[in-house]
Amino acid sequence: MQDPAAGHLATQATSSFTEHLQRSRPELLPFNQTLPAGHIPPVPHGTTIVALSYPxxxxxxxxxxxxxxxxIASRHIEKVFPADEYSVLGIAGTAGLAIDIIRLFQVELEHxxxxxxxLLSLDGKANRLGAMIRGNLGMAMQGLAVIPLFxxxxxxxxxxxxxxxDVTGGRYEEIEHHSVGSGSVFARGALKKLxxxxLTEDEAVAVAMEALYDAADDDSATGGPDPVRxxxxxxYTVNRAGARRISERELAAVAGSIVESRAVAGREA
Incomplete structure (x- = not known):
């Protein structure tokens, strides 16, 4: 005779780890935490993320x-992470909450x-991320917003x-490039021009670095390349071979070229 408990577990089985937590341990979800009453003290916020397509x-x-x-709460924070083998996401907004959502999303795709x-389809991944951001709406309305680029x-x-x-979990496909965060207005202006x-992959990396450089030039919350430290x-780039983090050696060379070209332009002006 079939065990009733086993049958119950089978009906509860789901391919969504987030749904599983919502049913069994909702208090573990990052956006289901109870906030203290009264004024929420300042918390670290991540700033500028840029994304662009290339052939x-x-x-x-x-x-x-x-x-x-x-x-400046940190000069070393990382805000761009691989979600799985073929996708990455960067998050601006409340840093601690954003990192928890990233980890939950990574587990969601692995589960x-x-x-x-x-593998879940790319549209499926984008939809599930939107559902997580929608789940954070209550926190966002209290000033703890999380805004991703996927x-x-x-x-x-x-x-x-x-x-x-957007903060409601609304999903919008961007065709060429996009930016979010406090320096996004300045980064987007650079992306439109460059x-x-x-673009080749190397040129795409240079364009992203230029956009962040411009954002840091006008937005105090955005940190530009720092050769001293x-x-x-x-x-991260993602193509048919999967996601790859660009090495610091490559980024240092690109940043050096940008600084040199701008120094030459300044001397010639």
Whole structure:
């Protein structure tokens, strides 16, 4: 005779780890935490993330600065992470909450692959991330917003795709490039001037670095390349071969070229 408990567990089985937690341990979800009453003290915030497409792939890059009010909370924070083998995401907003959501999203995709025996489609990944951001709406309304940029390689269509979100979890596909965070206005202006359809991967990396450099020039919450401390943005590319983090050696060379070209332009002006 079938065990009733086993039958109950079978009906409760789900390929979504987030749904599983919501049913069994909702208090463990990052956006289900109870906030203390009264004024929420300042917390570290991540700032500028840029993303752009190029033939054969996509790129996501983020600066390394976190701010807390008018104070630099960290110069070393990382805000861009691989979600799985073929997708990456960068998050601006409340730093601690953002990192928890990133970790939950990584587990969500790994859990789906183990249960279903296959990768979730890129659209499916984008939708599930949107659901997580929607779940954080209560926190966002209290000032703890998390805004991601998601990018991945679509194995079905064979192209890289970019997705932006709002605080309600609304999902928007970006065709060429996008930026979020406090320096996004300045970064987006640079992307509009520098992006072109036929960029190579190396050129795409240089464009992202230029955009973050421009954002740091005008936004105090964005940290630019720092050759003194040997700090460079975190940059990931994603193509048919998977996600790859650009090495610090490569980024240092790109940053050096940008600084030199701007110094020459300044002397000639």
């Amino acid at each position: 054969g792939g996509v790129l996501v890059a983020g600066d390394r600065r976190a701010t807390m009010g008018n104070v 789906y692959e183990k249960i279903e025996g296959t 990018a991945g390689f679509d194995l079905v269509s064979g192209v890289g795709r970019l997705f932006s979100y 992006w072109r359809p036929n 040997q700090l460079w943005p975190v940059v």
